Amino acid sequence: xxxxxxxxxxxxxxxxxxxxxxxxxxxxxxxxxxxxxxxxxxxxxxxxxxxxxxxxxxxxxxxxxxxxxxxxxxxxxxxxxxxxxxxxxxxxxxxxxxxxxxxxxxxxxxxxxxxxxxxxxxxxxxxxxxxxxxxxxxxxxxxxxxxxxxxxxxxxxxxxxxxxxxxxxxxxxxxxxxxxxxxxxxxxxxxxxxxxxxxxxxxxxxxxxxxxxxxxxxxxxxxxxxxxxxxxxxxxxxxxxxxxxxxxxxxxxxxxxxxxxxxxxxxxxxxxxxxxxxx
Numbered sequence: 001x002x003x004x005x006x007x008x009x010x011x012x013x014x015x016x017x018x019x020x021x022x023x024x025x026x027x028x029x030x031x032x033x034x035x036x037x038x039x040x041x042x043x044x045x046x047x048x049x050x051x052x053x054x055x056x057x058x059x060x061x062x063x064x065x066x067x068x069x070x071x072x073x074x075x076x077x078x079x080x081x082x083x084x085x086x087x088x089x090x091x092x093x094x095x096x097x098x099x100x101x102x103x104x105x106x107x108x109x110x111x112x113x114x115x116x117x118x119x120x121x122x123x124x125x126x127x128x129x130x131x132x133x134x135x136x137x138x139x140x141x142x143x144x145x146x147x148x149x150x151x152x153x154x155x156x157x158x159x160x161x162x163x164x165x166x167x168x169x170x171x172x173x174x175x176x177x178x179x180x181x182x183x184x185x186x187x188x189x190x191x192x193x194x195x196x197x198x199x200x201x202x203x204x205x206x207x208x209x210x211x212x213x214x215x216x217x218x219x220x221x222x223x224x225x226x227x228x229x230x231x232x233x234x235x236x237x238x239x240x241x242x243x244x245x246x247x248x249x250x251x252x253x254x255x256x257x258x259x260x261x262x263x264x265x266x267x268x269x270x271x272x273x274x275x276x277x278x279x
Contacts, residue, residue, distance in 0.1 A: 006253050007260045009121045011140035015156025017127040019148040020178040023221070024211065025124035026054050027237075030226040031244035033082035037119045040077075040085040044136050045126040049089030055080055058225030062088035064109050081229050085116065111264045118260065120247075124186040128156070129163050138168050139266035140251050144208060147189055148179045154192055155211075165203050173203060176243070177210040186210025208246065211239045 012020040013030070022045070025031050028039040043063075044053040052059055059078045065071035078086045123140055125133045143164075147157045157175075164170035175193060177186030190207040197203050216234035220227035228237045 007118050007121055007263070008142065008247075008253060009123065009140045009251065009260075009263045010142040010144060010247065011123045011125055011137045012144045012146065013125040013133060013137055013160065014127045014146040014153070015129075015160040016152055016160070019127075019146050019153050020211075021127060021146045022050055022054060022124050023217070023227075024144070024146050024176060024178060024240075025122055026051060027120045027226045027228050028242040028244055028247065029084055029120075030081050031228045031240045032055045032085040032120055032122075032248060033080075034228065034241075035158045035244060035248065037248065038083070038085075038117045038168060039122065040087065040116075040118055041080065043089035043134070044123045045089055051124055052078070052088050054221065054224060055086070055226070056262070057086065057088075059086075059088040067107060069106055073114055074116070076217055077116075081226055085118075107264055111260050114260065120255040121260065121263065129160050133160075134164065134168060137164055137268055138170065139263050142174065142247075142250060143170065144174045144176050146176050146178050147193065148177070149181070149185060149189055154189065158193055158196055161197060161203060161205075162201060165201050171203050172206070174206045175206040176208040179213045180210040181213050183210055199261060209239065209245070211236055 010028075012021055012025040016138070025041060027049045028124070029039050033039040039050060042048050048063075051057075057078050057080070059076070061071045061076040065074065065076055066073050073087070076088065080086045123136050125136045127133075145157050145161065147153045161170075161173055162175075167179060175190050177189045180186035180189070186209065187207065189210075194205050194207075197205055212235055214236035216231040217227045217236040220230040224231055227234060228240050231237055
């Protein structure tokens with residue numbers, strides 16, 4: 001196989017939009033790349049792609065061109081900050097579940113033939129509990145649920161965790177508090193979700209940490225740059241670097257589950273609505 005070494009696949013998701021999920025994905029990916037890791041960021045919001053917008057990129061091709069066979073995966077990858085590799089989302093709203101068997105096989109082949117060295121794949125999903133979100137999350141080894149201090153964020157994050165747990169067997173989630181005004185506020189947000197899940201669900205929640213509310217983050221967004229590069233000494237940048245260090249110490253997947261094409265096979269199986277239990 002072209003990709004024999006294990007690849008850590010991390011899905012970043014949220015119950016609702018507006019909580020800074022894509023910002024987390026971008027900055028976590030760039031922080032990992034800056035630390036010397038070979039990182040790919042996949043924009044999996046197939047309806048409202050915005051990773052390229054956040055980084056001021058103008059990709060000519062995207063995942064839809066890989067699906068229709070007109071471009072290879074390597075041809076659509078866009079270089080990002082710190083050596084980050086970015087897979088732009090397919091334009092339009094076509095979901096993975098709507099692909100034909102031939103298109104499924106093409107996507108799997110595209111990822112399995114990827115020749116670049118890769119340590120980590122970060123998948124920036126859409127917000128909510130759409131089928132595509134469930135598919136990407138189920139296929140990933142690690143799931144980060146981003147929340148912020150507003151009631152709808154907590155309620156919708158719980159709903160997402162509930163669906164993934166009860167309907168799809170997901171049992172472990174890492175919760176990240178974003179735009180927190182203090183470390184204690186971040187911990188309190190986690191405790192709110194944890195209390196409810198402990199009562200009603202059979203899941204394990206880990207508190208990943210908190211990213212502070214920071215005006216420098218807003219300035220970086222306006223400049224279309226990741227805050228870890230634009231303002232590396234800001235509070236938000238330091239938090240992302242710390243989170244990247246934590247993520248880099250998570251267990252490395254072993255066996256077939258660690259191979260990149262296995263992630264895509266899981267993704268296709270999940271998207272096709274097959275309820276078989278995958279190892």
